[in-house]
Amino acid sequence: MSGLTVEGINHDWGARRALDGVSFTVQSGRFCALLGPNGAGKSTLFGMLTRLFMPRAGRITVAGHDMAREPRAALARMGVVFQASTLDPDLTVKRNLLYFAALHGLPGSEAEKRAMVVLEQLGMAERAGEKAAKLNGGHRRRMEIARALLHRPQVLLLDEPTVGLDAASRAAITTHVHDLAAGGLTVLWATHLVDEVREKDRLVILHQGRVLANGEAGEIGGDDLTARFLALTAERR
Numbered sequence: 001m002s003g004l005t006v007e008g009i010n011h012d013w014g015a016r017r018a019l020d021g022v023s024f025t026v027q028s029g030r031f032c033a034l035l036g037p038n039g040a041g042k043s044t045l046f047g048m049l050t051r052l053f054m055p056r057a058g059r060i061t062v063a064g065h066d067m068a069r070e071p072r073a074a075l076a077r078m079g080v081v082f083q084a085s086t087l088d089p090d091l092t093v094k095r096n097l098l099y100f101a102a103l104h105g106l107p108g109s110e111a112e113k114r115a116m117v118v119l120e121q122l123g124m125a126e127r128a129g130e131k132a133a134k135l136n137g138g139h140r141r142r143m144e145i146a147r148a149l150l151h152r153p154q155v156l157l158l159d160e161p162t163v164g165l166d167a168a169s170r171a172a173i174t175t176h177v178h179d180l181a182a183g184g185l186t187v188l189w190a191t192h193l194v195d196e197v198r199e200k201d202r203l204v205i206l207h208q209g210r211v212l213a214n215g216e217a218g219e220i221g222g223d224d225l226t227a228r229f230l231a232l233t234a235e236r237r
C-alpha cells in the first residue's frame with residue numbers, strides 16, 4: 001500500500017478526547033480532503049502524522065512505511081505544508097528553496113534543478129528571483145508547497161493551506177494541488193471549507209475527534225455537500 005493509512009488513532013488532551021478511533025486510507029495518487037469544523041481534531045491528527053507526538057493507540061503508514069517502526073523512511077516520503085508560514089522573508093524564492101534542499105542533503109546542482117522544476121509545477125518559476133517578503137499570500141503559499149515537494153515525497157500533507165487567502169488565490173492553490181494528485185501524488189488536505197472539495201475527491205469528515213463520513217465526496221454529499229456537512233456536524237453539538 002503506497003498511499004497513507006491511519007488506523008485506530010486516539011489522542012487525549014488532558015481529560016478531553018481529541019481523536020477517537022480515527023481510521024481512513026488515502027490510496028496512492030488520490031486527493032483526500034479532511035473536512036472538519038474548528039476543533040474537530042485536524043491539527044492534532046497532523047501532529048501525529050508528522051511525528052510531532054506519538055499516538056497512544058493505532059498505526060500510521062506512509063507509502064508502506066510504519067511511522068512507529070520506520071519513522072525515517074516514513075517521514076522521508078512525506079512533504080508537509082503547515083498552517084503557519086515558515087519562510088525567510090529576506091531570501092529570494094529560489095534561495096528559500098535551496099536552503100531547504102540543503103537541509104535534505106541535496107547537492108547544489110541537483111537542488112537547483114529540482115527548485116526550478118517544483119516552481120514550474122506551481123506556476124512560480126518567473127518569481128524565482130523575487131524576495132519572499134514581496135510575494136502576496138497566495139504566492140507565498142505556492143512557494144511553501146513547492147518547497148514541500150523538493151525531496152520528491154509520495155505523500156503531501158497540507159493543514160488548512162488556504163487560510164487567510166482571497167477567493168482567487170484559494171481557487172488557484174486548490175487547483176494546483178488537485179493537479180499534483182492527478183500526476184500521482186497522494187494528498188491529504190485539511191480544511192473547514194466545503195467549496196475546496198471536489199466531487200471525485202476522497203473525503204473524510206472529522207468532528208469532535210471522530211470520523212463521521214469516509215468515502216467519495218460526491219457520494220457523501222449528494223447534490224449538496226454543504227447541507228450534508230452541516231447536518232452531520234450539527235447532530236452532535
Ligand SMILES: Nc1ncnc2c1ncn2[C@@H]1O[C@H](COP(=O)(O)OP(=O)(O)OP(=O)(O)O)[C@@H](O)[C@H]1O
Nearest residue numbers: 013016018036037038039040041042043044045192
Ligand atoms: N495543545 C493542546 N492542549 C490542549 N488541548 C488542545 C491542544 N491542541 C488542541 N486541543 C484541543 O483538541 C481539540 C482538537 O483541536 P485541533 O486544533 O486538533 O482541531 P482543528 O480541527 O485543527 O481545529 P481548527 O480548525 O480550529 O484548527 C480541541 O478541543 C482543542 O481545544
